Amino acid sequence: MKVYADNAATTRVSRTALHAMLPYFDELYGNPSSLHSVGQRAAEALYEARETIAKCLGAEPREIYFTSGGSESDNQAIISAAEAGQRKNKKHIISTAIEHHAVMNTLKKLERQGFEVTFLDVPENGIITPEAVAEAIRPDTALVTVMYANNEIGTIQPIAEIGAICRERGVIFHSDAVQAAGHIDINVVRDNVDMLSISSHKFRGPKGVGALYVRRGVPLSRLIEGGEQERGRRPGTENIPGIVGMAAALYESCEYMNVVAPKIAAMRDRLIEGLSKIPHSILNGDPKRRLPGNVNFCFEGIEGEAIVLLLDEYGIQASSGSACASGSLDPSHVLIAIGRPHEIAHGSLRLTLSEENTQEEVDYILEKVPQVVEHLRNMSPVWRDLVEGKREYVIQ
């Protein structure tokens, strides 16, 4: 059996998105900046895609800027707010300890440039409180940036409440909604966000394209110099097939969310219940306030890359926040932030589902994961020491 359970990494492009895109490669291939009819057909497609995406997010079309993806959107949003803040001598930014690297590393770069960044700690469930944000805001705070939902542990932040506080205090609020868009309901007006990043390939659109919502009146800087595309804020000929595919995918995801999300969440909950039965295992993130498709566990005494590789042998594609899986020596900063000790954080497994997964696949995962865990524990000196009482269990 082949089971793709790594949908937080990327998704299969939907048939709808693929068919919507295809004509824009070889039939309607014009440049939307061209005045002639071939170009204007592309300009119309661009206009329609912008309208569709704006509608899905509760925004106005002119508030949507197309980018190359989530990382670019995050970079541009944060740098824009920082530059706007600097002009008013505001050089303080608030974020969390569990942001994606696109946010985290942009903030670290700003720190080196003289900004002060407060990374709010998260409790074990991975959800910050609006009060923590309120307490951290200072007169010189230029930006609050908090991810909508976490890419590793799936926890959903109280974005509307945080947004309300930022709006009241006059601080720009950005949210990285890359994992949330198309999976849970987002409305930029209700959520009081000023800027919001999305990425097409996380909701069954193509890779290499994303969008940044920027509320009217919020300043936006250019990262790339060039022409007047995207009202001069994001120069470069638009990726028309990608943008059309993203719009089709987001429309479809939002249209069927009410039907699809509960089905995925039911499979998620079965996985959580089943995997919890493995001795000395623990769920990472909040059991309920999490993305419909996200399951993340730590298993004591084993290492995550080995779990992922062995599952792949059985046809199950998953991921891990272990150091070995990432190519660095440090395990996931998210698992460390929610309080998992290093040796436990190394043994993590993330399974992320989509509407394409089935109950039979869930059964198969629930059959194979315990086998893989047992196999690896049987060759682990750490596990032997735990069993023989020479080392104390961290996960009871």
Added chain:
Amino acid sequence: MLYSETVMDHFRHPRNVGVIEDADAVGEVGNAKCGDIMRMYLKINDGIITDVKFETFGCGSAIAASSMATEMIKGKPLKDALTLTNKAVVEALNGLPAHKIHCSVLAEEAIKKAIEDYYKRNGIEYDKRDFPDCESCSSCQN
């Protein structure tokens, strides 16, 4: 692919996994915080490694490197096992990705640690410089 077919073969079907209850020597390197621990058990007779078993907590390449290293020293004289380099393990595995080379280093060091343990247990004089010194290792900063 990330790993060679040889690495995957040793990961899927590791050779010499387990414990030797009455081992003549045991060596352990790495630490759980870093995500890698290797433990080697040796049975030694007349200066020959007659049996070897390993246990590894770590990624696929750590398991494969341990497995390969045990195959390379089984039935060999202690002095040959002492000269086993991580490079030889990497070559035998048909290569490892650059960020996984430390797994082969751990395998070399685990064997050396076990041999050092054997010398200590039997009061055999040895040159400390031939053996890994964990205190000075910089690959683990936690």
